Amino acid sequence: MAPILETRDVSKRFGAVQALRSVSFALNAGEVHGLVGENGAGKSTLIKILTGFYQPDGGAILLGGEPVHFDSPRASQRLGVSAVYQEINLIPERSVAENVFLGHEPKRFGVLIDRKRMDAEADELLRRYDLKIDPRARLGALGLGLQQMVSIARGVRLGARVVILDEPSSALTGAEVETLFRAVDRLKADGIAILFVSHRLSECYRLCDRLTVLRDGSVVASAATAELPRAALIGAMLGRSAESIHRVRPARVPREATPALETRGLRWRTRVRDVSFAVRPGEVVGLAGLLGAGRTETMKASFGAETKEAGEVRIAGGPVASPTPGRSIAAGLAFLSEDRRAEGIFPKLSVAENLAATALPALARFGFISRKKQDAMVARFTRALGIKAAGPGAPITSLSGGNQQKVLLARCLATAPRAIMLDDPTRGIDVGAKAEVHEAIHLLVEDGLGVLVTSSEMEELMALADRLVVLNEGAVSGALRTEGAAVQDVLDMLAAPHEDAPA
Amino acid sequence: MSAMAASRGRLAALAERAGHDSPLALARAHSVYAAFAVLIVIDLLFTPGFRNVFVIRNLLFAAAPVILVTLGQSLTIGTRGIDLSVGSAMGLAAAVMALALAGGAWLAVAAGVGAGLAVGLINGGLVAALDINPLISSLALLVAARGTAEALLDGSRVSLPEGGLFDVLGIGAVSVIPIVAIIAVIVAGLVAVMVRTTVFGRSLLFIGANKAAAILAGIKVRRTLLLVYAASGLLAGLAGVFAAARLGASDPNYIGVNYELDAIAASVIGGTPLSGGRVSILGGVAGVLLLQVLGASFIMNDINFSYAQILKALFIVAALYLQRAGG
Incomplete structure (x- = not known):
């Protein structure tokens, strides 16, 4: 029997970026097919092609063995492909039944909506999926999980043969996830094919019959779940085969002193669970983990950018009772966000204004900023970090990504911190700037700073860090010295979660 | 040829200093000054009686309170916010001032300014502490402050005493320049220095x-936002005092009505984009003068008020259209 939905050699390019390269994969009836990959692997692009948001540059899409063109989201939906996103695109102010039938309401005399019939049919549909939802309830009053179920029910009502669940469980509670899983089992039994996209590997292993791994726009693995052990899957995701890559640089000798940064039992929602670690002056600690493991959240909770619910943060030995970014900076901690545009630069403002942002208290007297002190500080960091800009007054947006990043690094250092947290500091910058950022980190450590760093590239992390703290689903799952260790050792640790190991 | 190249080079250098990328963007960002100059030349040439010093003095009397509320408005817009309450805060300030007349003119003026500050503090509290959208919080205060002003004076006009401080503010002038206009320009200078050189000014640009x-x-962030809205309320309070002194009476149904609209238009025309992060105080002042002169030109050319409003709206839209790349 032909697969329900199939892509053959589908390619897509955006400007200089080849988002998908000859992607071929097949989705069979009654199958749950997991699609995994790190950020930028091409998952979203593939989904958008299957749902008609993008047109492929090359290759074919086959539905039930017949070539089709999804020239719009509507066309894809009409042909039986239904997508459920994390962000629900239904109307929270209307009832569940109204949402299920939105745009396809049963009518009386061709104009009046037959409310009774609509409610009854919605009720029957929801029961079939074991969902205890009143069809007359306002959609917005339901939890996010149940709203997703309603979205699935709507897809089924519209005759979906393929249901795409895009990161469905990221925002769900435990009970909601169970409900979702039951509904998925039922869909499967009805012969509907499900494409399950998630970065939570345990869920993929629990739900999926088959797994396909994307990396850099290509399918790098596709096999029945039972034939693809976690270590192999993660190796495929991160692009490292079993070959051993050993680190050569000898480990630094950290000063036996009070940790520059220490957390004990840090908690934030379900994303950071009892995380404890210490970074000593003069060492680089890498925070390793897959996408969604809680690296960014751990840093933000330590810094006070998110309000921790439990645990303790100590900066240079001193406890910070309820950290806020301002207090953490004052206590000697700096944080570089992974998202340069959304959380880093101040567009419209100059290089100097961007660089000096954290240092205003030191530059000002009686609330007035000393232009002289600011210029001196900017000149010093521009030289030290090799920032290439037309001048301190040039708009920050006129700089290349790498130089913007160096300005933001300078902003972190401008407060003379004792410890610094760098969240994927080389993300999206060119090779030359990357090397300069690495060099800067080495210099900082020699000066006795404690550095906590993450990277989306495991090799880079191994090269930078003296030891790794491994996070898995929000909890510390292991620790490792990088000297003499191979990338594979870390992959093995990422693959074996829930092992209680001390940090 | 070479002279042209040289001037082009200078323009480009200017553009760089101003933080824009091309001479075209520079021209757009400074279009308010060009438009003002063009309008003055047209008026001097064609508008009968425009050269009269009384006309200029009246214009400046009318402009002074608008300049004050525009300063506050520019600060709130700089944080990517907005303050719709300034007109009503003017009305409330005038009403409170009228009630406090028994304590003498100075006390009455202080009470009026204090009333404006109170509106600003409430507004800032809602925005900073409760994270309420400034459009909503200041809209609520637009209604509430106006209502309070009318209730305080039972909806009727209260005359201010003649002589003393109120005459200084209401009719006092140094040659053609009203004292209130001098005060407004000095305050504008202080605000401009504050934006450029203080931690507070820098912080508000960061937030925007x-x-x-x-x-x-x-x-x-919270403290800065609170202070920005408090400053806007304070300036609106002073503007209310000026407007009442000019009128010679506190009229809760008249003082400050629709001033928030002129303040927003003047700020944006002057080069303070609604998207925040940039404030142009000098541009805002020029924007106020531009709108005042425009209004006067319509009246002096006997253009029907209804049509004048439509023309003013068209002018504002055209100015903003030209500006959009400069923002």
Whole structure:
């Protein structure tokens, strides 16, 4: 029997970026097919092609063995492909039944909506999926999980043969996830094919019959779940085969002193669970983990950018009772966000204004900023970090990504911190700037700073860090010295979660 | 040929200093001054009686309170916010001032300014502490402050005593320049210096340019927002005092009505983009004068008020259209 939905050699390019390269994969009836990959692997692009948001540059899409063109989201939906996103695109102010039938309401005399019939049919549909939802309830009053179920029910009502669940469980509670899983089992039994996209590997292993791994726009693995052990899957995701890559640089000798940064039992929602670690002056600690493991959240909770619910943060030995970014900076901690545009630069403002942002208290007297002190500080960091800009007054947006990043690094250092947290500091910058950022980190450590760093590239992390703290689903799952260790050792640790190991 | 190249080079250098990328953007960002100059030349040539000093003095009397509320408005817009309450805060300030007349003119003026400050503090509290959208909080205060002003004076006009401080503010002038206009310009200078050189000014630009980044940089976001709206209320209070002194009476149904609209238009025309992160105080002042002269030109050319409003709206839209790339 032909697969329900199939892509053959589908390619897509955006400007200089080849988002998908000859992607071929097949989705069979009654199958749950997991699609995994790190950020930028091409998952979203593939989904958008299957749902008609993008047109492929090359290759074919086959539905039930017949070539089709999804020239719009509507066309894809009409042909039986239904997508459920994390962000629900239904109307929270209307009832569940109204949402299920939105745009396809049963009518009386061709104009009046037959409310009774609509409610009854919605009720029957929801029961079939074991969902205890009143069809007359306002959609917005339901939890996010149940709203997703309603979205699935709507897809089924519209005759979906393929249901795409895009990161469905990221925002769900435990009970909601169970409900979702039951509904998925039922869909499967009805012969509907499900494409399950998630970065939570345990869920993929629990739900999926088959797994396909994307990396850099290509399918790098596709096999029945039972034939693809976690270590192999993660190796495929991160692009490292079993070959051993050993680190050569000898480990630094950290000063036996009070940790520059220490957390004990840090908690934030379900994303950071009892995380404890210490970074000593003069060492680089890498925070390793897959996408969604809680690296960014751990840093933000330590810094006070998110309000921790439990645990303790100590900066240079001193406890910070309820950290806020301002207090953490004052206590000697700096944080570089992974998202340069959304959380880093101040567009419209100059290089100097961007660089000096954290240092205003030191530059000002009686609330007035000393232009002289600011210029001196900017000149010093521009030289030290090799920032290439037309001048301190040039708009920050006129700089290349790498130089913007160096300005933001300078902003972190401008407060003379004792410890610094760098969240994927080389993300999206060119090779030359990357090397300069690495060099800067080495210099900082020699000066006795404690550095906590993450990277989306495991090799880079191994090269930078003296030891790794491994996070898995929000909890510390292991620790490792990088000297003499191979990338594979870390992959093995990422693959074996829930092992209680001390940090 | 070479002279042209040289001037082009200078323009480009200017553009760089101003933080724009091309001479065209520079011209757009400074279009308010050009438009003002063109309008003055047209009026001098064609509008009968425009050269009269009384006309200029009246214009400046009318402009002074608008300049004050525009300053506050520019600060709130700089944080990517807005303050719709300034007109009503003027009305409330005038009403409170009228009630406090028994304590003498100075006390009455202080009470009026204090009433404006109170409106600003409530507004800032809602925005900073409760994270309420400034459009909503200031809209609520637009209604509430006006209602309070009318209730305080039972909806009727209260005359201010003649002589003394109120005459200084209402009719006092140094040659053609009213004292209130001098005060407004001095305050504008102080605000401009504050924006350019203080931690507070820098912080408000950070918040407008990228609030999430400002929080991570340890900027005191809540305190800055509270102070910005408080400053806007304070300036509106002073504007209400000026407007009442000019009128010679406190009229809760008249003082400050629709001033928020002129203040927003003047700020944006002057080069303070609604998207935040940039404030042009000098441009805002020029924007106020431009709108005042425009209004006067319509009246002096006997253009029907209804049509004048339509023309003014068209002018504002055209100015903003020209500006959009400069912002």
